[in-house]
Amino acid sequence: MSEFRLDELSASNIVAANSLTLKPGQEQFIAPVSYSVAGAFINPSTSWSRVVLDAEDRVVGFIMGNFDPESRHEEFRSCIWRINVEADQQSRGVGRFAVLSLAEEARSRGFKRVTVIWEPGDDGPGAFFTRVGFKTVGETEYGETIGAMEL
Numbered sequence: 001m002s003e004f005r006l007d008e009l010s011a012s013n014i015v016a017a018n019s020l021t022l023k024p025g026q027e028q029f030i031a032p033v034s035y036s037v038a039g040a041f042i043n044p045s046t047s048w049s050r051v052v053l054d055a056e057d058r059v060v061g062f063i064m065g066n067f068d069p070e071s072r073h074e075e076f077r078s079c080i081w082r083i084n085v086e087a088d089q090q091s092r093g094v095g096r097f098a099v100l101s102l103a104e105e106a107r108s109r110g111f112k113r114v115t116v117i118w119e120p121g122d123d124g125p126g127a128f129f130t131r132v133g134f135k136t137v138g139e140t141e142y143g144e145t146i147g148a149m150e151l
C-alpha cells in the first residue's frame with residue numbers, strides 16, 4: 001500500500017496547499033506561459049484538484065488537472081495543470097504518486113492519454129516527467145515541451 005493518499009481540496013487543507021514551498025530556482029517552472037495564457041479560457045468546472053497527504057496526514061503535495069473532452073486544444077483535454085511537491089519532501093515518490101493518481105482518474109473518465117506542458121531547463125520538471133512515463137510529443141509556440149503519457 002502507498003504511504004501517500006489523495007484528499008479533495010477543502011477548507012481544511014487549502015491553506016496548507018497554498019503554503020507548499022519550492023526549492024530555490026523552481027519558481028520559474030511552476031506555471032508555463034501556455035498555461036497562464038490559457039488559464040483565462042479554462043472552465044473551473046472541468047478542473048480536478050487534489051492534495052497529497054503523507055502517513056501523518058501532512059499535506060506534502062498538490063496536483064491539479066483539467067478534464068475537458070470538448071476543449072479546442074488537444075493538449076488541454078486531459079492534462080496536468082499544476083503539480084507541486086513540498087521542497088523538503090521532494091524525491092520521496094510524492095510526485096510520481098500524484099501523477100499516477102491523476103492518470104488513474106483520466107482513465108476512469110475514458111481518456112486514452114494525459115498531457116503536460118513544461119518549461120525546459122536544468123531546475124525544471126522535465127527529467128521527472130520523463131522518468132514517470134511522459135514522452136515528448138511536441139513544442140508550444142513559447143518553446144515549451146509538450147509531453148504525453150499513453151494510458
Ligand SMILES: CC(C)(COP(=O)(O)OP(=O)(O)OC[C@H]1O[C@@H](n2cnc3c(N)ncnc32)[C@H](O)[C@@H]1OP(=O)(O)O)[C@@H](O)C(=O)NCCC(=O)NCCS
Pocket residue numbers: 022026029030031032082083084085086089090091092093094095096097117118119123124125127128129131132
Ligand atoms: C517536479 C516535482 C513535482 C517532482 O516531485 P517529486 O516528489 O520530487 O518526484 P518523485 O520523488 O516522485 O520522483 C519520481 C522519479 O523522478 C525522478 N526525478 C524527480 N525530479 C527529478 C529531477 N529534477 N531530475 C532528475 N530526476 C528527477 C526521481 O529521481 C524519481 O526517479 P526513480 O524512478 O528513479 O524513483 C517536484 O520537483 C516539484 O514540485 N517541482 C517544482 C514545481 C514544478 O516544476 N512543477 C511542474 C510544473 S509543469
